[in-house]
Amino acid sequence: MKQYPIKKIRNVCLMSHGGAGKTSLAEAILYNTGVLDRFGKVADGTTALDYDPEEIKRKISINTSIGPCEWKNHKLNIIDTPGYFDFVGEVMEGIRVADAAVIVLSAKSGVEVGTEKVWKYADDRKLPRIVFVNKMDEENANFNAVLEQLRDQFGNSVIPFQIPVKEGDKFVGFASVIDMKARKFDGKKVVDIPVPAALEDEIASVRDTLMELVAETSEELMEKYFGGEEFTEAEIRQGLKLGVLEGSIVPVLCGSAINNTGIDVLMDAIIEYLPSPDEMGDIIGKKPNSDETVTLKPDEKQPLSALVFKTIADPYVGKLSLFRVFSGTISADTTVYNSVTETNEKIGHLYIIRGKKQIEVDKLTAGDIGAVTKLTATNTGNTLCSPDNPVVLDGIAFPEPSISLAVVPKAKGDEEKISSGLQRLVEEDPTLKLEMNTETKQMLISGVGEQHLDIVVSKLKSKFGISVDLTLPKVPYRETIRKKVKVEGKHKKQSGGHGQYGHVWIEFEPGETEDLTFEEKIFGGAVPKNYFPAVEKGLRESMAHGVLAGYPVVNLKATLVDGSYHPVDSSEMAFKIAASLAYKKGLEQASPVILEPISHVEVIVPDDYMGDIIGDLNKRRGRILGMDPIGGGLQKVTAEVPMAEMFKYATDLRSMTQGRGSFTSRFERYEEAPANVSQKIIEEAKKENE
Numbered sequence: 001m002k003q004y005p006i007k008k009i010r011n012v013c014l015m016s017h018g019g020a021g022k023t024s025l026a027e028a029i030l031y032n033t034g035v036l037d038r039f040g041k042v043a044d045g046t047t048a049l050d051y052d053p054e055e056i057k058r059k060i061s062i063n064t065s066i067g068p069c070e071w072k073n074h075k076l077n078i079i080d081t082p083g084y085f086d087f088v089g090e091v092m093e094g095i096r097v098a099d100a101a102v103i104v105l106s107a108k109s110g111v112e113v114g115t116e117k118v119w120k121y122a123d124d125r126k127l128p129r130i131v132f133v134n135k136m137d138e139e140n141a142n143f144n145a146v147l148e149q150l151r152d153q154f155g156n157s158v159i160p161f162q163i164p165v166k167e168g169d170k171f172v173g174f175a176s177v178i179d180m181k182a183r184k185f186d187g188k189k190v191v192d193i194p195v196p197a198a199l200e201d202e203i204a205s206v207r208d209t210l211m212e213l214v215a216e217t218s219e220e221l222m223e224k225y226f227g228g229e230e231f232t233e234a235e236i237r238q239g240l241k242l243g244v245l246e247g248s249i250v251p252v253l254c255g256s257a258i259n260n261t262g263i264d265v266l267m268d269a270i271i272e273y274l275p276s277p278d279e280m281g282d283i284i285g286k287k288p289n290s291d292e293t294v295t296l297k298p299d300e301k302q303p304l305s306a307l308v309f310k311t312i313a314d315p316y317v318g319k320l321s322l323f324r325v326f327s328g329t330i331s332a333d334t335t336v337y338n339s340v341t342e343t344n345e346k347i348g349h350l351y352i353i354r355g356k357k358q359i360e361v362d363k364l365t366a367g368d369i370g371a372v373t374k375l376t377a378t379n380t381g382n383t384l385c386s387p388d389n390p391v392v393l394d395g396i397a398f399p400e401p402s403i404s405l406a407v408v409p410k411a412k413g414d415e416e417k418i419s420s421g422l423q424r425l426v427e428e429d430p431t432l433k434l435e436m437n438t439e440t441k442q443m444l445i446s447g448v449g450e451q452h453l454d455i456v457v458s459k460l461k462s463k464f465g466i467s468v469d470l471t472l473p474k475v476p477y478r479e480t481i482r483k484k485v486k487v488e489g490k491h492k493k494q495s496g497g498h499g500q501y502g503h504v505w506i507e508f509e510p511g512e513t514e515d516l517t518f519e520e521k522i523f524g525g526a527v528p529k530n531y532f533p534a535v536e537k538g539l540r541e542s543m544a545h546g547v548l549a550g551y552p553v554v555n556l557k558a559t560l561v562d563g564s565y566h567p568v569d570s571s572e573m574a575f576k577i578a579a580s581l582a583y584k585k586g587l588e589q590a591s592p593v594i595l596e597p598i599s600h601v602e603v604i605v606p607d608d609y610m611g612d613i614i615g616d617l618n619k620r621r622g623r624i625l626g627m628d629p630i631g632g633g634l635q636k637v638t639a640e641v642p643m644a645e646m647f648k649y650a651t652d653l654r655s656m657t658q659g660r661g662s663f664t665s666r667f668e669r670y671e672e673a674p675a676n677v678s679q680k681i682i683e684e685a686k687k688e689n690e
Contacts, residue, residue: 001068001352001359004075006278006298006367010270011077011324013098015091015122017114018060018083020104021134023050024257025266026067026080032263033069033076035354039260048355049080053462054455062087062455064094064310066322066353066369074271077369083114085659086452089398089431093309093380095121096396097324097369100274101129102266107141107254111149113659119154128244128274130251132266136164136171137256147252159210160252161269162262163199174254174262175199177206178236185261213249214239237272244273277367283326285383285391288339294391296327300365303389304328304336309396311380313424313463321378322353322371326393328386330370331363337387340395343377344387380430398430400664401446402650405453405470414466419443421464425456432456439552440474450651475644476597477681478670479546480555481590484509489582491574501566502574503527504535508586511557516540520560527563527575534572535560538579547587548594548678549685554670558583594678595670597643603653604636605661612656613637620645621674640668642677 014022027047030036040046045056049065060082067078081087081094095101101122105115122129133146143164150158162174165182173184175195180203182195195203215225217239224231231239243249253269255262283296283305296302310322323330330336332350337343351358351371364370378384381395409418419434422445426432433446447453453470460466486507493500504527511517518536520527527535543553563578601622605613607629614624614637622641630636646665653661673681 001070001075001361003363003365004368006300006365007276008074009077009276009367010074010274011079011097011099011277011367011369012270012274013079013081013094013101013127014104015081015095015101015118016083016104017109017112017118020083020106020109020114021257022080022083022104023047023061025102025104025132025134025263026065026078028257028260028263029076029078029267030067030069030354031260032267033071035069041258048357051356054458057458060084062090064090065355068352068354068369071267072271075368076267076270084451085114085117085654086447086449088448089429091118091121092396092398095125095127097307097309098127099277099280100270101127102270103129103131104134105131105146105150106135107133107143107146108135108138110146111153116153116660126247128247130244130253130266130269130274131158133252133254134257136254137259137261139169141171143254150252154250157213157248158250158252159213160206162253162265163203163206164254165193165196165199171256171261174265175203177203177210178240179233180207190264211236213243216248217242217246241273245275245279277326283393285393288342288390288392296391298327298366300329302327302366303391304330304384304386305391305393306330306336306384307393307395308378308380308382308384311428313428318374319427320371320373321375322369323384324369325364325366327366329363329365330384332361335387336384337390338378338382339385339390339392340382341377341379345375345378345384347372348374379427396430399448401431401433402448402663402665403450403453403648404444404446404473405647406442406473407445408469408471410467410469414468415443417464417466418460418468421460421466422456424464425459437473437476439476442473444473445470448650449654450648472647477549477551477673478554478595479548479551479592480553480595481508481510481587481592483591485586485590486561487582487586487589489578489580489585491577491581499566499569500571500574500577501569502531502571502576502578503564504560504575504578504582505562506535506579506582506586507559507561508583508590509557511555514554516543517557518560519557522560522562527560527565531565531570531572531575532560534575535579538576539583541576542580542583546592547584548592549682550689551594553587554595594673594681596673596677598640598668598671599643599646599665600668601639601641601646601663601665602636603639603661603663604630604634605657606633607635609657609661610635610637613653613661616652616656617641620649642673643667
């Protein structure tokens with residue numbers, strides 16, 4: 001593939017609700033540009049961009065893939081992103097390096113939750129976009145209904161550039177609003193036909209609206225419009241391009257990816273109306289470790305700035321880093337600087353990536369997307385730049401994980417292998433988090449949803465040959481006491497030779513701090529000073545396990561008030577044991593209770609779902625603290641909910657709100673668990689110990 005100047009590059013992100021046909025669309029584009037000699041199908045697992053074994057098995061996209069190709073002397077970098085919510089991290093990676101979006105909808109399903117979400121992502125990044133209404137060949141396809149939904153949801157900037165032409169119920173072609181000509185699909189070709197009489201009025205009306213939008217793109221055109229003059233074709237196309245760039249015009253095109261109809265026209269529209277990287281403005285970065293901004297032009301002669309937007313952990317090839325060059329040029333066999341980890345990296349071979357295929361190149365220039373292997377200190381979101389002109393580009397904002405499960409090995413002794421395999425997968429997917437909970441002794445994996453974690457388990461097996469199960473994590477309960485007691489602890493052992501003697505009286509009461517508060521009020525040397533540390537140590541060690549269910553004890557104050565010792569048989573060990581005997585007796589008498597962790601939860605949902613959400617939080621023993629409207633028809637519900645009730649909340653919230661709700665949760669404090677809950681916890685602990 002030849003080198004293209006920045007003006008001739010288009011970086012386009014395909015986005016949609018799951019199942020709208022992005023991967024089939026990408027396949028059709030790659031096939032039409034001649035880089036594929038056969039047209040793969042998602043259902044058969046033969047597409048170029050869904051090549052991961054998990055994608056082939058599940059028939060959905062899981063990873064963001066790149067499909068570079070050439071069309072009419074331009075280079076198109078097609079970025080195919082997943083549509084399912086669990087893989088939103090992949091969408092964030094793809095959209096960060098795109099200059100424009102093609103938002104795909106099904107002509108049957110229309111605007112879905114995923115459409116709303118990706119539209120917002122495109123808005124957040126101010127990306128120009130085209131809407132492609134796919135599956136026009138299917139029964140019940142309704143272009144006009146979809147168009148109406150789009151305009152209701154996203155406003156009047158959404159405007160069709162084509163009106164579908166049908167014969168009976170069959171989609172056979174389209175009439176172009178821009179040049180007022182109709183075209184019919186004839187096998188691979190498109191042939192001109194007269195505009196059907198039934199569509200003339202509709203096209204004229206849409207064209208009037210379109211001309212109004214074109215007029216608004218510049219003062220000269222506005223004057224011409226009000227003067228009643230016709231625009232030339234060049235003026236129309238220039239006005240449309242400007243309107244698309246500003247976001248005041250969102251073209252709607254239609255076709256069928258699976259039948260490869262209308263795809264060439266979409267590809268032409270991408271080149272004609274969507275911007276090249278240099279039309280998206282300057283690149284703003286920061287100097288390393290400073291708030292001082294650095295401005296670079298999107299130009300190959302500028303200093304290098306490139307962003308690593310995705311990492312692929314391949315058990316055979318090692319680490320593959322995908323990056324986009326924002327300015328300057330990156331060449332094979334050179335050294336670049338990672339301004340985030342502050343290390344030099346050697347660039348060996350450079351590639352452009354098409355699905356799993358790696359095509360070696362000797363350099364990549366501003367605006368282009370490529371990959372490099374074996375970078376040692378570089379991760380997703382890092383900037384590669386020239387050592388003489390260090391700059392840090394904005395990274396990628398990934399969503400926080402919302403579900404955590406415990407990893408249980410199926411075979412003993414696999415812990416080490418599991419940990420290193422998961423570490424590799426976390427490197428590849430920044431929406432995954434891995435932690436070893438020292439208290440519950442569980443390895444916890446956190447992700448965006450259950451399907452996300454399910455795929456992690458499958459990848460561990462297929463890539464690293466390790467089998468694991470996922471279970472609900474243990475809740476880190478605590479125990480404490482509610483009243484003051486005074487107890488005796490005596491350890492006396494007489495055997496041949498030295499005996500053991502330790503004797504203490506300790507007052508136990510609720511403490512002020514989570515940690516043990518230890519004091520002594522000994523009179524007349526009943527217990528010598530040198531044994532105080534042993535008593536404290538005995539209590540501290542005992543506090544790791546409470547008397548109800550064996551959970552750590554908190555908020556405990558212990559005062560050593562009396563005791564006795566033996567000049568020969570007393571030892572630190574004997575006093576430590578005496579303290580632990582007093583501890584067990586004391587806690588049993590001081591009305592012990594179980595404390596459960598409480599989470600502070602904030603849920604953001606559309607107004608319509610408020611009743612369901614509040615009812616559900618109440619069912620989870622939650623306390624609603626507040627409800628605030630936050631604009632855009634959304635409400636924020638703030639609540640405190642026991643952690644034990646929140647493990648599967650991500651899944652439940654998604655099903656209650658069709659995926660429109662989101663939430664964050666953090667540990668707030670411990671509080672006493674209700675009697676029925678405590679009872680259950682104690683019974684479970686007994687069972688486990690048996």
